[in-house]
Amino acid sequence: MSLFAPDARRRAINCPNAARRICHLIVLACALAVIGFPGSAALARCSAHDVLANKLTSSQHMVAPRQAIKSERDVETWKAIAIGTFASSLELRNHLDDLGCSVGGQAGEILARPTFTLASHREQAELVLVTPLQLGFTTDTVTLANLYARARQIGIALARPEIAPQLRIQYVDQPMGEFLAIGMEPIKTWGGEPMILSVANGGAGLILIAQDGGPQAEVPVTSRFVFERSNQSVPGAGPMDHAAALLAR
Structure with a gap:
């Protein structure tokens, strides 16, 4: 009625x-x-970690530069940061918390692992910022092993573990929406997963997070990676170098 x-x-x-x-x-x-x-499951994809995953798996295409980077001399220093300013990784982690920098769960595990080391004295680290595309890769994606091998071939070194959290602390004016992966030897989580670190500003604040760091992990050629000047630190051959050598055979 x-x-x-x-x-x-x-x-x-x-x-x-x-x-x-x-x-x-x-x-x-x-x-x-x-x-x-959208339900809560869909909204969860807007978290900072998933924004990074979406960016890294995007299929953006860029026109290749006319000439690929052939030597470290072709790359300008992007930023110089101080390292060796903390006595322990716990002190470093507490400083991140004091500043209000969010640290992802897996990133936090990396900072607590024995293989995460700090410089024994204060020094300046010169950083360069490149993409796989600039290093001459023309496919849509590239493995980390091949990317690292190419970087070292032109004289760019992998970043020391401390670089990622120190960059997070000192890069306070990072533009919103920028995600920078750190070209470093992977560090395994407590569960045995090889991970590398990334600094990002997903819009909800400055964050330090981890992503797949296995040698076969693929990243788009447009991804932006932070490496270190080789004259600052030239670590010996690591797992990534051995993996790249095996792939080249």
């Missing part, structure tokens, strides 16, 4: 011209209520 008389229903439906827009909005709201909004 209707709660409204026929005339009342007609008046409710045939809104005056002045109120027609309001009626349209009411109808739209009802339609959205029927269709529904």
Whole structure:
């Protein structure tokens, strides 16, 4: 049984011209209520970690530079940061917390691992910022092993473990939406997963997070990687070098 008389229903439906827009909005709201909004699972994909994953797996295409970088001399220093300023990784982690820098779960595990080392004295580290595309790769993606091998071939060194959190602390003006992977030897989490670190500003603040650092992990050629000047630190051959050598055979 209707709660409204026929005339009342007609008046409710045939809104005056002045109120027609309001009626349209009411109808739209009802339609959205029927269709529904994304659930919490979908909204979770907007977290900083998943924004990074979406960016790294995007299929953006860039036109290759006319000439690939052939030597470290072709790359300008992007930033110089101080390292060796903390006595322990725990002190470093506490400083990140004090500054309000968010640290992802796997990134936190990396900072607590014995293989995460700090410089024994204060010094300056010169950093360079490159993409695999600039290093001459023309495919859509490249493995970390091949990327690292190419970087070392032209004289760019892998960044020391301390570089990532120190960059996070000192790069306070990072633009919103920027995600920088650190070209470093992977460090295994407590579960045995090889990971590398990234510094990012996903819009909710400055963060330090981890991503797949296995030798076969693929990244788009447009990804931006932070490496270290070889004259600052030239570590010996690591797992990535051995993996790249095996792939080249």
